[in-house]
Amino acid sequence: MKIGRLNHVGVAVPDIEAAKATYAGLYGADEATQTKDFPHLGVRVAFVHLANSEIELLEPLGDDSPVHKFLERNPRGGQHHLCFEVPDIVAARDAMVAKGATVLGTGEPYIGAHGVPVIFIHPKNSHGQLIELMQEPA
């Protein structure tokens, strides 16, 4: 298995609209998607488009959001995960398991904010770095 493109960098923030305003106003990165709620994922999400990748802004949604604990430790916000594209998410999951890595949650791929299946690999397997693997968008 070999990862492909860096699809996006996940950045957790307490307020997505404020963060979009900063990326647009301070850095001129003014192409962003509408903010969308994903109740089953526990997050609100918007993407800031860059020339070669994207920033995925994540705001907690609901009390058991996976982003809550992160913001407790980092109240202002901060970098949350890296997401790489893979050609086949099931093959990638099987390769991760075969190599002894820990796939978060049930271990089964599920549909993420891009509408394609994803898995997350525990940070302990990558020197503290939370890694998302995403089926290449068609």
Place this chain on the structure above:
Amino acid sequence: MKIGRLNHVGVAVPDIEAAKATYAGLYGADEATQTKDFPHLGVRVAFVHLANSEIELLEPLGDDSPVHKFLERNPRGGQHHLCFEVPDIVAARDAMVAKGATVLGTGEPYIGAHGVPVIFIHPKNSHGQLIELMQEPA
């Protein structure tokens, strides 16, 4: 001012060679540069090449390394900064100052690990996210 490409994501680790081995062995990202010491920056650096960007692995070098404090708070390692390319680093610095952002250090651009001038913007200006701006490599 408008940022360009996401040149790299900076990831701090306690041991660069171990991290390179993980990105190669677990994720198949086996194209990386030799590790190089930058004593004046207080870091050892290697780049893992991705299809559309790079991961900059950072290991502290010397007692006053800027990465030391980060690893004290995150002993396993973790995401450290995002680096965007800009066409003119002095114009970008002037734009940041004019907008009230805090440029770290002396405020003057200095030569980073890519051999081109860079500045860093304080995380307080970007919702906890440390941002590097880099003159586009020629």
